Amino acid sequence: MTRTERNPLSVTELNEYLRMQMDGDPLLSGVLVRGEISNFSAPRSGHLYFTLKDPEGQIRAVMFRAQAARLRFLPEDGMKVLVQGRVSVYTAGGQYQIYVNEIQPDGAGILAMQYEQLRRKLEAEGLFDAERKRPIPKFPARIGVITSPTGAAVRDIRNILGRRFPCAEMILFPAAVQGDGAVEQLISGLLFFQNYNLADVIIIGRGGGSAEDLWAFNNETLARTIADCTIPVISAVGHEVDFTICDFVADLRAPTPSAAAELAVPDGEELKQAFLTAAARMKRVLEQKISGERRYLAQLVASRALSGPERLLDPVRMRLSDLENRLAGSMESRCKWLRTGLSKTTTSLEALSPLRVLSRGYAAVGKNGTAVSSAKELRAGDLIDIRFSDGSAKAAVEADPILKGESPCQ
Numbered sequence: 001m002t003r004t005e006r007n008p009l010s011v012t013e014l015n016e017y018l019r020m021q022m023d024g025d026p027l028l029s030g031v032l033v034r035g036e037i038s039n040f041s042a043p044r045s046g047h048l049y050f051t052l053k054d055p056e057g058q059i060r061a062v063m064f065r066a067q068a069a070r071l072r073f074l075p076e077d078g079m080k081v082l083v084q085g086r087v088s089v090y091t092a093g094g095q096y097q098i099y100v101n102e103i104q105p106d107g108a109g110i111l112a113m114q115y116e117q118l119r120r121k122l123e124a125e126g127l128f129d130a131e132r133k134r135p136i137p138k139f140p141a142r143i144g145v146i147t148s149p150t151g152a153a154v155r156d157i158r159n160i161l162g163r164r165f166p167c168a169e170m171i172l173f174p175a176a177v178q179g180d181g182a183v184e185q186l187i188s189g190l191l192f193f194q195n196y197n198l199a200d201v202i203i204i205g206r207g208g209g210s211a212e213d214l215w216a217f218n219n220e221t222l223a224r225t226i227a228d229c230t231i232p233v234i235s236a237v238g239h240e241v242d243f244t245i246c247d248f249v250a251d252l253r254a255p256t257p258s259a260a261a262e263l264a265v266p267d268g269e270e271l272k273q274a275f276l277t278a279a280a281r282m283k284r285v286l287e288q289k290i291s292g293e294r295r296y297l298a299q300l301v302a303s304r305a306l307s308g309p310e311r312l313l314d315p316v317r318m319r320l321s322d323l324e325n326r327l328a329g330s331m332e333s334r335c336k337w338l339r340t341g342l343s344k345t346t347t348s349l350e351a352l353s354p355l356r357v358l359s360r361g362y363a364a365v366g367k368n369g370t371a372v373s374s375a376k377e378l379r380a381g382d383l384i385d386i387r388f389s390d391g392s393a394k395a396a397v398e399a400d401p402i403l404k405g406e407s408p409c410q
Helices: 011-023 110-124 152-164 182-195 220-228 245-249 257-264 268-302 314-352 354-358
Strands: 031-041 048-054 057-063 080-090 095-105 142-147 169-174 201-206 233-237 364-367 383-388 391-396
Touching: 011 080, 031 057, 057 080, 110 220, 110 245, 142 152, 142 182, 142 257, 152 169, 152 201, 152 257, 169 182, 182 201, 182 220, 201 257, 220 245, 233 245, 233 257
Parallel strands: 057 095, 142 169, 142 201, 201 233
Antiparallel strands: 031 048, 031 080, 048 057, 080 095, 364 383, 383 391
């Protein structure tokens, strides 16, 4: 049968045929492909869609939700990866693609990729900002330590705290620092010190180790617990070259556990020397002050005010005497002037006095205590008082007075 005599295939039948061919190929059923991710998409369905490309070509890829849930990092555009899966045809679309079962970072390890992604995420949220970090107290009374009870770190911390600041109390919360359950125990230690307010500062860490050994300190939940802790936290994980997520989010990062102990407390010997220096300086200042006050007191004692205080009164006495003389002269002049005025007033009054008139032979007549100024006021039988210049007399009117112009015979 010639080619033109064959029955035609539908598009779906052709795509299905190609799918069956690819699914039956053992090479395509478990292929491992290296490439760079682009056009990455993670919809709410949980499936992952992206394109895997290299400089010469590209292929579409899909990772279903069940496989994506096992990923320990989130793929992103530009990431170079190794994907393992099977190549098949999507019948409805007529395109072949790779159905991914696993993804691993290519070049950098998966732990490094997880570390970098978490670091960028927490940094974007502001958990590494210096503004939110709390200051370490200068003179802590209690230092909480979260680490392995059998490691070298706890011995170094205890020795340094005892040597530098023996008055501070160290409280150890024993915790696993690697392996299963380490993250939970480290978090429990932070909550223990915070909830019971048992420390002024917390040191969390361990000695050196591989990246896998230090991995518990790159946990997101532990990092957020440190950020939310109400007690200042010093992170001391590994050696100076080791950096963990806890180092970035803690209030202070120490390169080693020994350095953390030195940063947590002051040097007692330095404090002692500082106190002695301050005391000596205060003593010198006080001695200088006392010496100056003594000199000032000696000057006061030798002054005229204290050595001969009576001499200070001489000018006052002279001033008082002068005022006294001036007052006496003024009073004498005033009295003389007043006496002269009084004499003039007396003379004037005497000239106007009725006694002066009476002394010339006149008399004043009064009736019932009232002066009689007219004969019309008198009647026969009235009793009158007659006042002379040298005395008085009483008299009775024998007849009615004769008025001016009347005849005595009338």
